[in-house]
Every structure is written in structure tokens, then in C-alpha cells.
Amino acid sequence: MKRHHRWEAVLLACLLVAAGICVSHGKVQQASAASEVISVPVAMYHSVTDEGKSPGQYVISPSMLESDLKYLAERGYQTVTVTDLVAYVKEGTALPEKPVMLTFDDGYYNNYCNAYPLLKQYGMRAVLSPVGTLTEQFSESDDTGHEVWSYCTGIQLKEMSDSGVMEMQNHSFDFHSLSPRRGCLRKSGEDEASYRETFISDTQRAQEMFAALDIPEPVCYTYPYGACNDETDALVKECGFVATLSCEEGVAHITRDPACLTGIRRCNRDGRVTSEQFWSSLLAQAEKGD
Incomplete structure (x- = not known):
């Protein structure tokens, strides 16, 4: 290569780098913030009680939840919410160095009387x-306040939301069943137009419930039973949601690409394992980027 050709190659490489292009082994790759991956471990909790039930697949005791929070705090992890992830993706808002997300599904009353105070205590x-539909049912009932089978009232959801401790997201209004449909999926024999109308109507009813309670509008749809497909993903976007929570086990990988907010993976917090067993495994996956 002649000398001036060599300088031209160097100059070209500099210009490419300045323009956000990386030159490697003769290949040209676009360097963008979307290529940065932040691994976020996400835990999925359900019932938090030791009254009448032994710890199980979807039941954890308050003392075990406190052990979880201590475990995370001692290792420098900081909790984030869906809104934080959306802000990172869409606006570039920074996330903590060691982010972790805790999610609670279904709205059990024991989330209010047991989990909520512990979260406040540990910041x-x-x-x-x-x-x-469960929020509506127990908001209108006098038979509330039982740790095992009661669900949060609208007033309790409002209190937790206002505190900034609990961020509310949409888990459907009345799709939380396995029959005649599995979660929010289309039923066998249901035509596309009818299903679309049913899905949108149910979703809007849940959104209207939050609006009536003066709770910030949810931006995330939490799939009942994790049941989802391309059709539900399209309907969720049509309803205006920018994120979805799945039940697929694993670590969430967050980038600047909005697509990373679809099907955020979570690991179910089984009450039959210790904090050390559950979190050491999940955090190790996050550190490896698995």
C-alpha cells in the first residue's frame, strides 16, 4: 500500500468511528446504544402469608420475603419498576448499577398487609x-381482610400506589382463569373479530378501574398465567401498552430497543426454597448475562 493510501485508510476509519461505525476484522457494524444489554433479574411473587398455608409454589411467608429483601440489600441491589425500564429504553434515563425487579401478581390482600410494610421498611x-374483577368484588364486599383468600380493595391499591412503593400494572379485568379460555388467549372456535372486541373491552375496563381510583395509567400488561402469542402481543400494543410481563423463566435483557420490553422474563419465587437458593441462582444468571 502506498503511503497516501495508508493515510486515507486511517482517515476513513476515524470518520467511521466518529459516525458511530465500528470497523472490526474487515466488517462494518453499527455501534448504537441498542447494543448495550443490562441484565435485570425479575422475581414473580404471588401470595405472602404463613396463615393457614405452608410455603408452596405460589406461597411465600412474610419472614421469607424479608429474608429476600435483606439478601438483596446486603449485596447492593436496588429495586426498579416497569416505568424505570421504559424510561431507560425510551429516554435514556439511567438504571442503578445493580437493578432488580420484584413483581406481585393477582393483588392478594396479604400483599397489602404483609409485603407492603416490608418493602417500606427496606426502602x-x-x-x-x-x-x-377481584379488586371490584372485594371493594364492594364487607367480607375482607383475610390473609389467605381476600384480595386488595381499590382503596388499598390507591394507598400503595400513592406511597410510591407499589406500581400498578394491568393483569386483565376478568381473564384470570384457565377455562373456557386460558388467560387472555382466544377460545377454541372464537372468531378473530369477536375475540378482538372481547380483549379490548376487558383491557379497557381494567384501565378504567385504575383511572376511577386515580391511579396512574398502567403501561404494562401482565399476562394471566403467562399465556400469550403473536396475536395477544399485537392486541396489547393496539391497546397502548409498551411492555408486557411474561411467566417465562429467565433474566430480563434490557437494551435501548423497545422490543426488549415485550415478554419481560421473570422467575417464580417458590416458597419451598430459601432466599440463598433462589437469589444466588438468579443473580448468577444475571451476572453471566444468561
């Missing part, structure tokens, strides 16, 4: 996705 936040 942590979480995402709560209540089932609309």
Missing part, C-alpha cells in the same frame, strides 16, 4: 398487577 419498590 424498596415493587410492581403489583391486580385482577380487576
